[in-house]
Amino acid sequence: MRELWEGFTVQRRVILALMLRETHTIYGDAKLGYLWVLIQSMFGIGVFWAVREFVGASDPHGMPVAVFLILGFGVWSVISQSISKCMNAVRSNQALLTFPQVTELDVMIGRVMVIYVTQIIVTIALLAVASAMDLAVELNSAGLLYACIFLIPAFSLGMGLLLSSLAVFIPSLERIVPLVIRLLFFASGVFFSVNSFSKDIADILYLNPILHLVELTRCSISYSYPSDGLSLMYVTVITLIVLFLGLLLERYVRTRRER
Amino acid sequence: MISLQDICHGYKTKDGFHTVLDHVNIDFKPGHSTAILGLNGVGKSTLIRIIGGAEHPRSGKVIRTSSVSWPVGFGGCFNGSLTGRENLRFVCRIYGADIKTVSSFVEDFSELGEYMDMPFNSYSSGMRAKLAFGLSLAVGFDFYLVDEAFSVGDVVFRKKATKALQKLKDQASLIFVSHSINSVKAHCDRGAVLNKGKLESFDNLNDAIKRYTEVCNERRH
Numbered sequence: 249m250r251e252l253w254e255g256f257t258v259q260r261r262v263i264l265a266l267m268l269r270e271t272h273t274i275y276g277d278a279k280l281g282y283l284w285v286l287i288q289s290m291f292g293i294g295v296f297w298a299v300r301e302f303v304g305a306s307d308p309h310g311m312p313v314a315v316f317l318i319l320g321f322g323v324w325s326v327i328s329q330s331i332s333k334c335m336n337a338v339r340s341n342q343a344l345l346t347f348p349q350v351t352e353l354d355v356m357i358g359r360v361m362v363i364y365v366t367q368i369i370v371t372i373a374l375l376a377v378a379s380a381m382d383l384a385v386e387l388n389s390a391g392l393l394y395a396c397i398f399l400i401p402a403f404s405l406g407m408g409l410l411l412s413s414l415a416v417f418i419p420s421l422e423r424i425v426p427l428v429i430r431l432l433f434f435a436s437g438v439f440f441s442v443n444s445f446s447k448d449i450a451d452i453l454y455l456n457p458i459l460h461l462v463e464l465t466r467c468s469i470s471y472s473y474p475s476d477g478l479s480l481m482y483v484t485v486i487t488l489i490v491l492f493l494g495l496l497l498e499r500y501v502r503t504r505r506e507r
Numbered sequence: 508m509i510s511l512q513d514i515c516h517g518y519k520t521k522d523g524f525h526t527v528l529d530h531v532n533i534d535f536k537p538g539h540s541t542a543i544l545g546l547n548g549v550g551k552s553t554l555i556r557i558i559g560g561a562e563h564p565r566s567g568k569v570i571r572t573s574s575v576s577w578p579v580g581f582g583g584c585f586n587g588s589l590t591g592r593e594n595l596r597f598v599c600r601i602y603g604a605d606i607k608t609v610s611s612f613v614e615d616f617s618e619l620g621e622y623m624d625m626p627f628n629s630y631s632s633g634m635r636a637k638l639a640f641g642l643s644l645a646v647g648f649d650f651y652l653v654d655e656a657f658s659v660g661d662v663v664f665r666k667k668a669t670k671a672l673q674k675l676k677d678q679a680s681l682i683f684v685s686h687s688i689n690s691v692k693a694h695c696d697r698g699a700v701l702n703k704g705k706l707e708s709f710d711n712l713n714d715a716i717k718r719y720t721e722v723c724n725e726r727r728h
Contacts, residue, residue: 258601265600273588346577346584348560349601503563 258349266341266350266358274362282366289325289370293317296439308441310472312383315375319469320438322371323396323462326364327404328429333359334408335415335422338505352505353498356408364401385469392468395480400461403487409494413501437462443474450477457486509535509558509575509650509682514567516553527553528564529704537573537649540681542691542712544719545701546726551684552578552654554701558682559652573649579639587628591619591638594627602646609645616641616667633660644671651675654684669693688716 271282293314300313308316337355344350379385387393415421436458442450453459460483467475511533517526527550535541535558545551555578556562557569577584585594595613599606614623617637622630630638637660643651651672660668672681672694685691691698691712698715699708702722709715 258603261603262601265597268600269586269589269593269597272593273586341586343584343586344597346556346559346561347598347601348575348577503565 262354263358270362311470314378318374319466324438326367329363330360330404330408335412360405386471388471389468396465399487406490406494409498413497416501457483508572510570512568514564516564526704531706533708539697540695541697542683542695549701555652555654575650576643576648578652578654579643585627591623604646612645613641652682
């Protein structure tokens with residue numbers, strides 16, 4: 249029991265050190281540093297907002313477009329960035345893995361945490377701005393929001409672990425995954441609502457767990473946003489499966505990586 | 508104590524599997540410094556990395572009841588784009604060491620001066636060895652894995668390192684990889700020879716050196 253506790257303390261120390269290092273290497277060099285993430289996110293959201301305004305699309309289900317896009321991009325960024333960052337985590341941290349207490353798992357947890365915390369800060373900042381502009385930000389279900397906040401990083405980490413481990417056996421995955429991520433960007437409801445599709449297409453889209461996470465997060469923060477067809481149960485089960493398989497495979501692959 | 512039990516390791520190559528370590532068994536006891544001798548490319552560094560836990564063997568067990576340093580050599584265990592000081596902070600954090608005391612010790616020992624705040628990439632191999640060795644001394648271990656680290660340093664550093672090692676001898680032991688018989692003799696009292704995947708260990712360093720010379724001669728003919 250004591251050894252387990254010591255193991256946890258070491259791992260906590262390692263992950264914290266890795267997180268500090270990651271933030272430093274990603275944002276440390278730029279003069280504005282961390283502020284760039286905010287600018288990048290605002291830009292991404294701004295472009296799609298402008299396009300929607302230009303086309304004259306109405307507010308999706310009574311939710312202001314800005315809030316709709318902030319949440320969509322927030323959730324999407326965590327998941328997509330985590331997957332791509334996990335896939336090259338080992339290569340770009342080879343030197344640090346020389347230290348016995350630093351494992352591949354720590355490096356990936358560290359990366360996902362940095363991305364996650366960053367996006368939470370960005371999303372809160374943007375929502376605060378939206379709310380100050382009198383756009384409706386309404387806490388509909390705190391429980392659902394907590395569930396999403398917990399599920400999103402778990403799902404991201406699971407996918408990151410799973411794909412980066414599989415890439416050891418199938419190196420071409422490193423090329424394919426970014427393509428699939430680009431496709432999924434259009435199929436995850438980031439800048440549209442599923443309900444705007446015909447039933448046939450929506451039924452296919454509902455298979456995508458990322459879409460559930462995006463839409464459920466929106467539901468939790470709006471009174472009027474419809475939750476038809478969404479299932480918290482579905483994403484929870486998928487997340488658990490992905491996380492379980494990811495952790496299992498990462499452990500199996502660890503001794504087989506070419507360093 | 509560090510105990511290696513039935514370690515096998517190898518790599519996949521174009522034409523099949525290349526075995527580097529073939530059922531290796533050895534015990535490293537505190538108070539005895541061991542030299543690991545072998546020709547280039549027989550897997551000495553791989554062995555060191557496995558002892559330190561940087562690499563996992565394909566099969567077999569490594570039991571460590573003492574603390575072991577990372578392989579101190581000119582090879583990188585530091586991040587190239589970060590400065591020496593940032594690397595130092597990272598190491599302190601993962602080992603739970605006090606950043607201030609370690610910094611002042613390393614600054615004094617390594618004499619890197621303003622280079623502490625330059626990226627690790629820009630260091631010469633001698634400077635890298637200085638930082639790695641100074642830092643490992645500051646953190647403090649029962650066993651030090653030293654992989655050719657001193658061969659790149661200048662005379663001043665080598666003298667300093669030798670002095671530091673002599674001082675350490677009471678508390679710490681070395682696992683030492685070097686081609687220089689002189690420095691091996693200065694630091695070690697036991698030896699092991701790695702040849703064709705097999706590791707032969709000797710309680711007497713001179714026997715190990717004799718065996719190593721034989722291996723070298725076999726190669727020559």
